[in-house]
Amino acid sequence: MKKIGILFGQENTFPGAFVEKINSMNLPDIRAEFVEVGVVKENVPCGYSVIVDRISHDVPFYRSFLKNAVLTGTDVINNPFWWSADDKFFNYALAARLGVAVPKTVILPHKEMPADTNDASFRNQQFPYDWQSVFDYVGFPAFLKPHDGGGWRDVYHVHNPEEFFRGYDQSHRLCMTLQAAVKFREYFRCYVVGQKDVHIMPYDPTRPHHERYVKNPPTYDPALIARVEKDALTLCKALGYDLNTVEFAVEDGVPYAIDFMNPAPDADYNSVGEENFQWIVEKVANLAVARAQANSGNGPEARWASLLGGSPASSEPASVKSAVKKAPAKNTAKKVTKAPVKTAPKKQAANAKRDDAEA
Numbered sequence: 001m002k003k004i005g006i007l008f009g010q011e012n013t014f015p016g017a018f019v020e021k022i023n024s025m026n027l028p029d030i031r032a033e034f035v036e037v038g039v040v041k042e043n044v045p046c047g048y049s050v051i052v053d054r055i056s057h058d059v060p061f062y063r064s065f066l067k068n069a070v071l072t073g074t075d076v077i078n079n080p081f082w083w084s085a086d087d088k089f090f091n092y093a094l095a096a097r098l099g100v101a102v103p104k105t106v107i108l109p110h111k112e113m114p115a116d117t118n119d120a121s122f123r124n125q126q127f128p129y130d131w132q133s134v135f136d137y138v139g140f141p142a143f144l145k146p147h148d149g150g151g152w153r154d155v156y157h158v159h160n161p162e163e164f165f166r167g168y169d170q171s172h173r174l175c176m177t178l179q180a181a182v183k184f185r186e187y188f189r190c191y192v193v194g195q196k197d198v199h200i201m202p203y204d205p206t207r208p209h210h211e212r213y214v215k216n217p218p219t220y221d222p223a224l225i226a227r228v229e230k231d232a233l234t235l236c237k238a239l240g241y242d243l244n245t246v247e248f249a250v251e252d253g254v255p256y257a258i259d260f261m262n263p264a265p266d267a268d269y270n271s272v273g274e275e276n277f278q279w280i281v282e283k284v285a286n287l288a289v290a291r292a293q294a295n296s297g298n299g300p301e302a303r304w305a306s307l308l309g310g311s312p313a314s315s316e317p318a319s320v321k322s323a324v325k326k327a328p329a330k331n332t333a334k335k336v337t338k339a340p341v342k343t344a345p346k347k348q349a350a351n352a353k354r355d356d357a358e359a
Contacts, residue, residue, distance in 0.1 A: 001029055001030070001031060002029055002030050002031075002049035002050075002292045002293075002295070003030075003031060003032070003033065003047060003048045003049055003050075004022055004030060004031070004032040004033075004048065004049060004050045004051075004052075004288045004289070004292050005032070005033055005034065005035035005048045005050070005051045005052070006018055006019060006032070006033075006034060006035060006051070006052045006054065007035040007037075007051055007052070007053050007054060007055055007056065007062060007066070008034070008054040008055050009054065009055040009058060009059070011054060011267070011268065012268070013267075013268050013269040013270065013277070014054075014267040014268060014269070014277075014280070014281065015034060015054070017269075017277070017281045018032065018052065018281055018284060018285055018288075019032040019033060019034065021281050021282065021285040022285045022288065022289060025285075025289065027289065030049075030289060030292055030293070032285075032288070035048065035051055037062070037065055040064075040065050040068060042068065043068070043071065043072060044068075044072065045069075045072040045073055045074070045297075046065070046068075046069045046072065046074055048069065048074050049073075049074065049075065049291075049292040049295050049297065050074065050075045050076075050077065050288045050291045050292045050295065051066065051069060051074055051075075051076050051077070052077045052243070052284060052288055053066055053076055053077065053078060053080065053083075053263075053264065054264045055264065056080060056083075057083065057263070057264060063080055063083075063084060066080040067080050067081065067084075067307075070299070070300070070307060071299060071300075071302065071307065072299055073295070073296075073297045073298055073299035074295075074299075075291045075292070075295050077242050077243055077284075077287065077288065077291065078240075078241050078242055078243055078244070078263040078264075079240055079241075079242075079308070081304075081307050081308050082239065082240045082241070082308060083241075083263050085308075086148075086239065086261055087147050087148040087261075088146075088147050088148055088149075088177065088259070088261050089105065089107045089147045089148075089177050091235075091239065091260060091261050092105045092177075092179075092257075094235075094238055094239070095235060095238075095257050095260070098234055098235070098238055099234075100231045100234055100235060100257050101231075101254050101255065101256045101257065102256060102257050102258075103179050103180040103181070103182055103256050103258070104137055104138050104139070104179070104180040105138070105177055105178070105179040105180070106134050106137060106138055106177065106178050106179075107147055107175065107176075107177050108134070108168070108175070108176045108177060108178060109122075109125060109129060110171075110173060110174070110175060111168055111169060111171045111172055111173070111174075111176075112172050112173050113173070114173050115173070131161070134178060135161060135164075138178050138179065138180050139180055140158065140159050140160055140164075140181075141157065141158065141159045141181040142157075142158055142164070142178050142179060142180050142181050143155060143156070143157055143158070143178070143179050143181055144156040144158055144164060144167045144168060144171070144176055144177070144178050145176065145177060145179065146171075146174050146175065146176055146177070147175045147176060147177045148175070148261075149174070154170075154171065154174060154176075156170075157181070158178075164178070182249040182250075182251045182256045182258065183251050184249035184250050184251050184256075185250060185251070186202070186220065186224070186249075186250040187202070187203050187204060187205060187247070187248065187249050187250065188200050188201065188202060188203060188228055188247065188248045188250070188255070189201045189203040189213075189245055189246075189247045190228065190229070190232045190245060190246045190247070190248070191244075191245055191265065191276070191279065191280050191283070192232050192233065192236040192241070192243075192244050192245070192246060193242065193243055193280070193283040193284055193287055194242055194283070194287045194290075195233065195236050195237045195241070195242060196233070197283050198229045198232050198233060199276065199279050199280070199283075200225060200228055200229065200232075201213055201214075201272075201276055202214035202217035202220075203247070209271060210270065210271050212271075213271070213272055213273050213276060215273070221253070224250065224253060224255065227255055228248050228255050231246070231248070231255060231257060232246040232248075232260075235257060235260050236260075239260070239261075240308075241263050242287060243263060243264075243265070243284060243287075244260065244261075244262055244263055244265065245259075245260070245262040245265035245266070246259075246260040246262075247259040247260065267280050267281075267284075
């Protein structure tokens with residue numbers, strides 16, 4: 001009997017529906033359940049053929065548990081090694097390299113020194129930092145947001161340098177990016193499962209969270225929908241993600257990829273709605289079953305390249321990374337009346353140093 005588990009946190013609707021869906025298939029050699037984690041010993045199998053991970057990005061203990069599980073033969077969705085390696089700024093750079101449209105984006109030095117660093121830690125940092133070059137490249141309005149954050153946390157909609165510095169001064173030790181705002185007319189959030197199935201959902205990031213999935217959407221240009229689907233697949237194949245959401249803001253007919261590092265995307269019935277919920281439950285359940293049936297349990301070769309390559313049963317590379325990855329939020333920035341204070345190379349050297357809308 002092969003076990004499929006789901007590892008989750010505060011979710012209340014998707015995990016149970018996922019387990020119920022698989023068990024309702026009445027497959028003779030497969031059953032699904034909530035993962036139970038006890039004592040984790042090195043190089044000891046956890047007993048699951050497949051685990052769907054919904055929480056390890058918030059719990060380092062779970063992330064390490066899942067890496068050990070991969071090493072010992074479990075197929076984890078999504079691959080915890082790739083997920084650990086990613087940040088949103090790298091994803092933007094990868095998307096641009098792949099020919100997917102992304103807004104102009106710059107990664108910024110920390111406002112405050114990270115823990116356990118001092119002036120000497122930043123002697124390679126250019127000083128004074130060329131803020132004007134950043135503003136000239138990105139332009140305004142723009143979004144100041146963490147390079148690896150989510151959930152709309154610490155995001156500032158800024159319209160000029162004064163508003164930018166107001167938000168930047170509040171970023172403290174976070175590593176931030178500044179990204180050009182897209183003046184969108186259409187906005188899409190796309191579920192992508194198994195790097196092959198795409199479910200495009202019209203979305204309005206300006207609405208309250210529970211109203212963002214648009215009901216009774218208008219008819220869209222077929223060419224636009226085709227490009228959105230193509231770009232969503234391109235990104236997920238390149239990133240090696242088997243479960244992800246990709247968000248596009250469309251300006252002048254061009255879909256700009258805004259947010260596509262969401263390997264534990266929102267799948268709550270109360271926010272996504274019944275149609276979207278049923279689609280994601282069915283597709284992820286089918287993917288997990290197929291992976292369990294294909295998994296021999298031997299695990300990948302104990303080399304980094306193999307661990308990064310994807311599922312133990314996969315015969316094709318899950319990612320092209322080795323060859324070479326938020327939606328508009330409310331304007332939380334306030335204008336300031338005084339000029340921004342420049343940081344000094346010493347004492348505040350790192351003040352010029354050091355990211356979930358889907359959007």
